[in-house]
Amino acid sequence: MASHAAEPNTLVSISDVSYFYGNNHVLDQVSLNIRKGDFLAVIGPNGSGKTTLIKIMLGLLNPGQGEVKLFGKLLRDFTDWGKIGYVPQKATHFDPFFPISVKEVVSLGLISNRNIAFISKSEEEQAVKKALCRVEMNHLIHKRIGSLSSGQQQRVFIARAIVSDPDILILDEPTTGVDASMHDRFFDMLNVLHKENNLTIVLITHEIGIINKHISQVACLNQKLIYHGKHSDFCNSEAFKKMISGGHHLISHHH
Amino acid sequence: MQRAVIAGVFIAVACAVLGVFLILRRESMIGHGLAHAAFAGVAIGLLLDIMPLGAALILAVLISILILKLRDRAGLYGDTGIAIFSSAGFALGIILVSMAQGFNVDLFSYLFGEILAIDTTEVWLSIILAAAVVSMVFFNYNRLLYITFDWESARASGIKVKRLDMMIAVLTAVTVIMGMKVVGIILVSALLVIPAASGLLVAKNFKRAIIIAIINALISVVIGLTLSFHLNIPASGALVLMSFLIFGIMMIFKKYRN
Numbered sequence: 383m384a385s386h387a388a389e390p391n392t393l394v395s396i397s398d399v400s401y402f403y404g405n406n407h408v409l410d411q412v413s414l415n416i417r418k419g420d421f422l423a424v425i426g427p428n429g430s431g432k433t434t435l436i437k438i439m440l441g442l443l444n445p446g447q448g449e450v451k452l453f454g455k456l457l458r459d460f461t462d463w464g465k466i467g468y469v470p471q472k473a474t475h476f477d478p479f480f481p482i483s484v485k486e487v488v489s490l491g492l493i494s495n496r497n498i499a500f501i502s503k504s505e506e507e508q509a510v511k512k513a514l515c516r517v518e519m520n521h522l523i524h525k526r527i528g529s530l531s532s533g534q535q536q537r538v539f540i541a542r543a544i545v546s547d548p549d550i551l552i553l554d555e556p557t558t559g560v561d562a563s564m565h566d567r568f569f570d571m572l573n574v575l576h577k578e579n580n581l582t583i584v585l586i587t588h589e590i591g592i593i594n595k596h597i598s599q600v601a602c603l604n605q606k607l608i609y610h611g612k613h614s615d616f617c618n619s620e621a622f623k624k625m626i627s628g629g630h631h632l633i634s635h636h637h
Numbered sequence: 638m639q640r641a642v643i644a645g646v647f648i649a650v651a652c653a654v655l656g657v658f659l660i661l662r663r664e665s666m667i668g669h670g671l672a673h674a675a676f677a678g679v680a681i682g683l684l685l686d687i688m689p690l691g692a693a694l695i696l697a698v699l700i701s702i703l704i705l706k707l708r709d710r711a712g713l714y715g716d717t718g719i720a721i722f723s724s725a726g727f728a729l730g731i732i733l734v735s736m737a738q739g740f741n742v743d744l745f746s747y748l749f750g751e752i753l754a755i756d757t758t759e760v761w762l763s764i765i766l767a768a769a770v771v772s773m774v775f776f777n778y779n780r781l782l783y784i785t786f787d788w789e790s791a792r793a794s795g796i797k798v799k800r801l802d803m804m805i806a807v808l809t810a811v812t813v814i815m816g817m818k819v820v821g822i823i824l825v826s827a828l829l830v831i832p833a834a835s836g837l838l839v840a841k842n843f844k845r846a847i848i849i850a851i852i853n854a855l856i857s858v859v860i861g862l863t864l865s866f867h868l869n870i871p872a873s874g875a876l877v878l879m880s881f882l883i884f885g886i887m888m889i890f891k892k893y894r895n
């Protein structure tokens with residue numbers, strides 16, 4: 383573990399993390415390193431602990447056991463939250479009548495930076511517009527967020543996550559509300575962010591069909607980390623065969 | 638009359654600004670609940686012959702924090718905690734008041750407000766408190782908006798959400814007690830909810846929601862108190878009905894705009 387964490391390109395290092403909800407053993411000694419430049423898909427059936435793992439990684443839950451380092455720092459010493467963009471699984475589950483514009487939503491993403499350096503109104507406006515352009519939502523800047531489709535909202539939340547120019551973007555089930563016909567465009571957009579902005583992307587999903595040509599790494603989770611490696615190798619792995627065979631409990635969809 | 642308008646304006650604006658956050662946090666009944674619970678504080682004040690609003694303020698702050706903690710720790714829904722403490726506090730208040738001096742005029746002023754009888758010290762006190770509430774909200778505006786809209790993401794971006802929750806709890810208690818001075822225990826939640834609700838009804842963005850809430854508060858205090866003075870009707874009733882009337886107009890406006 384120590385040798386991995388010492389690697390300068392490791393942005394996130396999760397070591398031996400276990401987690402219980404009461405008696406429910408959700409994560410069992412999971413270790414996972416995320417390196418700069420990865421386009422990582424974390425896959426696993428519903429209830430396999432993907433969201434829990436991400437929440438532990440972000441300090442939203444305290445692991446019973448194990449440790450997390452972000453950018454080489456232990457979680458409790460890490461303060462540079464602007465380096466991490468996060469779109470939670472339930473991002474689009476807000477009150478649809480909440481009077482907040484697309485612009486206001488995206489500016490929220492700049493708050494973590496505010497503490498470090500003061501950003502002027504015009505700088506803020508520019509950053510917001512730039513982020514919205516990247517997700518092709520600039521034309522909706524003055525709309526109320528609740529009046530958008532869930533696919534559009536998802537993009538706005540991505541804009542909020544990238545407005546602080548993070549090094550890593552974490553998306554929890556981002557395609558849930560997005561039309562299947564739009565998945566390719568959605569991935570193309572992510573790929574542009576990945577390539578042009580040198581953004582490390584972690585995409586969490588329970589749909590194996592989502593796995594896309596742009597993805598470089600796959601981590602397969604079901605309480606334990608079953609597989610972590612290159613996307614190309616994953617397709618020939620035991621874990622993959624079990625997943626698509628359908629007989630294995632890995633793709634059971636009950637909680 | 639002038640004193641009443643000045644104090645009323647400051648207090649109502651503080652209520653309106655805070656109210657927008659409270660409604661969106663699904664805590665629109667907190668004002669109602671805290672005011673009723675704080676009735677026990679008023680009663681203690683009357684019983685011990687100390688400043689009733691001071692005692693009410695201390696009690697309201699404590700209960701507000703308790704409700705917050707109970708929701709976090711015991712998994713009690715915010716609403717339930719409010720309902721339990723408001724009735725328990727009010728029940729205690731009834732018993733204490735009967736021990737103190739029975740139900741007299743003094744008590745009525747706490748139930749129904751006494752803004753027209755406000756003295757100069759109280760005017761200054763309400764200006765200072767209201768200014769403190771409003772500036773705390775504006776100083777933390779972005780962070781408060783973030784935790785209100787998306788608590789989890791706010792936490793994930795390093796915002797000290799617990800601290801802000803606590804701040805809102807304390808500010809709400811302070812605001813409710815000031816509101817009691819204006820419209821009394823029974824109507825205080827109107828000051829928190831109605832102007833804010835009219836802002837939320839028609840605004841497309843958050844800033845505008847707050848501005849509309851403030852405008853509603855300003856108009857209802859000025860016109861409400863003026864009507865009350867000239868027509869010799871209760872100030873609290875006039876003020877709250879005025880606010881309600883503006884809310885109604887907003888609703889019609891919204892219907893025809895679409």
Ligand SMILES: Nc1ncnc2c1ncn2[C@@H]1O[C@H](COP(=O)(O)OP(=O)(O)O)[C@@H](O)[C@H]1O
Nearest residue numbers: 403408426427428429430431432433434435637
């Ligand atoms: N707040 C919670 N309280 C209790 N159990 C939970 C909670 N959140 C999730 N769980 C349980 O933890 C397990 C993993 O959940 P989660 O991490 O959300 O899975 P995934 O994101 O892979 O669908 C599930 O069995 C779920 O029921």
Ligand SMILES: [Mg+2]
Nearest residue numbers: 432433471555
């Ligand atoms: Mg999940």
